[in-house]
Amino acid sequence: MEAVVGLLLMLLGLCHGVETSCDGRQDGAQCYGPLGGTVVLQLMDDASEIFRFIWSNKTRRILTWRDNKTAFNRIENRSSFTPSDGTFRINDLRWTDGGEYTLAMFDSRGKTMKLLTLQMIVQAPVSSVRLVSECLSQGEMKVSCSSEGGDSPQYSWTLDGHTLTDAQLLSGGNESEDITLKQDVSGQLVCSVSNNVSRVWREETISTCGDCGITITETVTSTVDHSLLILGLRAAVAILILIGIVVYLAWKKKKYEELYR
Known part of the structure; x- marks a missing residue:
């Protein structure tokens, strides 16, 4: 054993x-x-x-x-x-x-x-960090930072490379697991978790606005409503398919009339 x-x-x-x-x-x-x-x-x-x-x-x-x-x-x-x-x-x-x-x-x-x-x-060293965000009713954003493994973890936050300020924070602090960001706060948010033997961090691009909080991970580059874009593309594809069918039927009809003329 x-x-x-x-x-x-x-x-x-x-x-x-x-x-x-x-x-x-x-x-x-x-x-x-x-x-x-x-x-x-x-x-x-x-x-x-x-x-x-x-x-x-x-x-x-x-x-x-x-x-x-x-x-x-x-x-x-x-x-x-x-x-x-x-x-x-x-x-x-x-x-x-x-x-x-x-x-x-x-x-x-x-x-x-x-x-x-x-x-x-x-x-035990910290193995990974996870960020979870929640949109609040007044446009603020609550962000929670959690870690796997790690004894006596300590937390720290930065936004665009700088320590968070009172002007950006509604609640929580730079050493808290959970923070709430005020409206109109955006940039590269980093949560670092460390102890005496390790340090791991997670970075995400965040943006909040007056009526809704929006979290954008590093794989997303804009705040465009992609659902509308997808619906438009689907409609365009459907129209092209329909035009194709009409053209094909017209061609088949023409070939049939030429055959039996």
Whole structure:
């Protein structure tokens, strides 16, 4: 079962392609890693300058370095250590990777040179964003922003690249999930959803007017009433078909009269 879960998380990581990095050289560092993705931790400047170190969590040893080589790596199948820059790369992050870690460095006599702690927080990245709009009776437009996945999501809005202003907003704010836009507001509306390991956004072209709110997705380029255009095209096609039938019947009649003349 654990192997199956690991495979699913690995595939999740490939789908997200999420990678974060963190400087763990300061005691008490707080690092965020994406569930199913990759985190790159800088534990030191250069491992060749350290005789031995042990990186462990509260329950077990994870990584041991001794005599300029990796002596032990509990998660070797999904991680790698680069001695030249002291970075430890963990792939396929799991919930169980979260927690407090301790890095203990020793000299050749076994004396502790330095002791650092690091807090690892694993978060699910935001996978997608959806915008839903609703036309209100006075021409305002209510827009809701929702996201799939993602721990502790935070929301932000822009219109044509600028933060929404009170002159444009009837209710809600730039950090709200739901906003209501006043009449006569139009442009490229973007809702961004982010947390400490990811950021995803959705953009739509919107336009509101005095008597009705109209939402135009990025695939629509104008506010023309396309239903009338479609009806006109259908009528034109029907007329052309009717003319074709009349011409065909006239031709058949003429051929018949010539045959029996």
